[in-house]
Amino acid sequence: MSIAENIAQVYRQIEAAVAKAGRNHDSVRLLAVSKTKPADDVRAAYAAGQRSFGENYVQEGIEKVQALSDLDIDWHFIGPLQSNKTREVASHFDWVHSVDRLKIAQRLNDQRPDDLPPLNICIQVNVSGEDSKSGISPAELPSLVEAISQLPRLRLRGLxxxxxxxxxxxxxxxxxxxxxxLLSVLPAGDTLSMGMSGDMEAAIAEGATWVRIGTAIFGRRDYSNH
Incomplete structure (x- = not known):
């Protein structure tokens, strides 16, 4: 199937899950995860009506942002973020879903260009308690929320x-x-970024507002360059 057909199929699945959960039909948005995929694939998805795309790798993501600068794409950074990469992300992306410590948030705030609107931020929470996973513990969340809320170039949206x-x-x-x-900890939280291809229905049942779907849209990924 084509990328356009895949997107249509994913939207049908989202609509069915939203209806099953008794939620408003426009309460869940699709984030197309385009990591490791070429800019041409993103352009094809855009032609099919998709506007929001997620990238996990800073350099690859920025190359796509620049290659597709003629399109009004909403770019989301969703991967682990090191402090030496924050300037590039602050300058090129509209959202960051993977903030898990104050140092990263502070650098994104300080490096966000003045001519851009505040950067939308989600705090990544390690709800499974896995040592191998990024994310702050639920117990540490309130203090990080309070600190990020004081940063004027960031807009804390959710988790x-x-x-x-x-x-x-x-x-x-x-x-x-x-x-x-945990969303109630945020003063004005409106975003739950959760759910991927294998657990999207469960995430929507529990209130997801962004679902991050890659393989079901773009096919299997090639990680040989990462």
Whole structure:
């Protein structure tokens, strides 16, 4: 199937999950995860109506931002972010979903160009408690929220998680339920970035507002260059 057909299929799945959860039809947005995929694939998705794209690798993402500067794309950085890469992200992206410590937030704030609107931020929370996963612990969240809320070039929108894989829907829903319960810690939180191809329905059932879908749109990824 083509990228356009894949996007249409994903939207049908989102609409079905939203209806099953009894939510408003426009309450969930699709973030097309284009990491490792060429700019031409992003352009094809854009031609099919997709406007929001997620990138995990700073240099690759910036190359695509620049190659596709003729399109009004909403660019989201969703991967781990090192402090030596914050300037590039602050200058080129509209959202960062993966902030997990104050140092990163402070640098994004200080390096956000004055001619751009405040950078939309989600705090990544390690809801599964996995040592291998990035993200702040739920107990540390309130103090980080308070600190980020004082940074004028950032707009704290919500929370993100990448939970451990689970087979059945009940097990999938548990970490999403936990993340949704933490959103009230944010003064004006309106965003839950959670759910990927394998657990999207569970995430939508628990209140996801962004679902991050890559393989179902663009096909399997080639990680040989990463």
């Amino acid at each position: 993100m998680c990448i939970p451990a894989p689970a087979e059945d829907e009940a097990a999938q829903r548990e970490p999403f339920h936990q993340l949704a319960g």
